[in-house]
Amino acid sequence: MTDNLGPLLVALDATRGRVLLFANGQAVAALVASGQDVKLEVFPEHAGLRQQLLAACRTQFVALKESLRHAVYEVAALKVNTESTAAMNSIPAETGRRVHMGCGGEVREGWLNIDYAPDRPGGYDVRRSFLNYDLRRGLPPLESASVDLMFSSHFFEHLRREEAVALLKSCRAALKPGGLIRFELPNFQKSFRAYASGDATFLDTAISTHRVFDREPPWARAYADLISRAVYEVDYSHKYIWDAENMGNLLRALGFNDVSEDVYRADIDSAHEIRREYSFYIQARA
Ligand SMILES: C[S@@+](CC[C@H](N)C(=O)[O-])C[C@H]1O[C@@H](n2cnc3c(N)ncnc32)[C@H](O)[C@@H]1O
Structure with a gap:
């Protein structure tokens, strides 16, 4: 045929x-x-x-x-980043002072929200203050030392290590001296500890709150399947594992100051209960 x-x-x-x-x-x-x-x-x-x-x-x-x-x-x-770079001058300077990387659907008012959607046109959506941009190539061209605050939640684990390094270098350059960068990241340590010690209460709660196995066949519902999902994610979209030690080391190596692990802060971190339960927080200043 x-x-x-x-x-x-x-x-x-x-x-x-x-x-x-x-x-x-x-x-x-x-x-x-x-x-x-x-x-x-x-x-x-x-x-x-x-x-x-x-x-x-x-x-x-x-x-x-x-x-x-x-x-x-x-x-x-390539197309999306070209179109979005051309749209950079339509972003109000005030909006560009707070940058939210890998925002997904969590667009924040008053922030420049950035995420990459390959099936959407490039450019800046003023209504949602959203920029479609592939951050593996670093930040879009922002004026250097112009940003006060940067935030990302469950995003950096989606980058290969060298992509994370390139992006963080551009973040360091874009931040004002003393400007803050804050990360909310998956707490793999917590999951690994629970798996290694056979903590059924933790693992069963994780399975039911995330509804991890709803679409899985019965033979793929063991604790190792849960850990595989946490590590690799659906479509194998996770690329690297961060904890406070290796992220802290990288931030210091790139010239960030005051690197510190932190607790959940309601004024900036993701409010979702699942995120609060399975995240750690680390921040640094330029
Ligand atoms: C797990 S979601 C997190 C979404 C949101 N920040 C949250 O905490 O719910 C990861 C996000 O990273 C985005 N992402 C992955 N690779 C990206 C890239 N190269 N550039 C920009 N965004 C990317 C995805 O599109 C997705 O929205």
């Missing part, structure tokens, strides 16, 4: 932030981000090929699913 398409070829279309699909030497469709997944968009003039293309993708790309998902995530970031 798919024979007449010939072998499918892919190419990165950096300007449009998508992966192009070629059949018989012609661009016939694009793979684009859809949430964390990938969607096939067949070009209108080749709409008749849709079923064949879907079938061909399923067979020819079966072992490339993850690579293609990554390719779409990466190539969309």
Whole structure:
């Protein structure tokens, strides 16, 4: 059924932030981000090929699913960051003094909220003071020494270590002398301790409050499955484990001062009960 398409070829279309699909030497469709997944968009003039293309993708790309998902995530970031960089001058200086990194849905009023959504256009949304930006390349171009306060909750564990280093360097440069950077991060120590000591009360509570296993088959509901989820997260989106020691070491190495672990602070930290139960807090000054 798919024979007449010939072998499918892919190419990165950096300007449009998508992966192009070629059949018989012609661009016939694009793979684009859809949430964390990938969607096939067949070009209108080749709409008749849709079923064949879907079938061909399923067979020819079966072992490339993850690579293609990554390719779409990466190539969309080039476009999103370019568009968002161009929009930087529409951000009021006042808003740029408090930066919320990896905000997810938790946009905060009066802050510059930043998160990367590969399936959304780049640019600055004034209504939500939200900037779509891939922070693996560091902060968007903010004026140096212009920021008073930076905050992130459950975000830095989504970066590879070298990406975290690059981002923190740009945070150090963007903060005013004495400006504060604060991190809310998963408390892996707590989970590992409970797992190693067989603390069933802690582990069962974690399973039920997070509803971790609701969509899992019965054979994947052991404590090691819970720990795997905590470490790797859904879609393996966690990249690194931080605790107060290694994050503190890194912050000091990058020239931050007054590095200290802290307790939960209602005026800045995430109010969600789950976050409070499974986080630790560390902060430093530029
Ligand atoms: C676990 S969520 C945390 C969301 C929110 N801060 C909270 O505490 O509920 C991690 C967030 O990091 C964002 N993220 C992951 N990689 C990113 C990147 N390279 N640039 C910007 N945001 C990213 C994700 O899109 C997601 O919203």
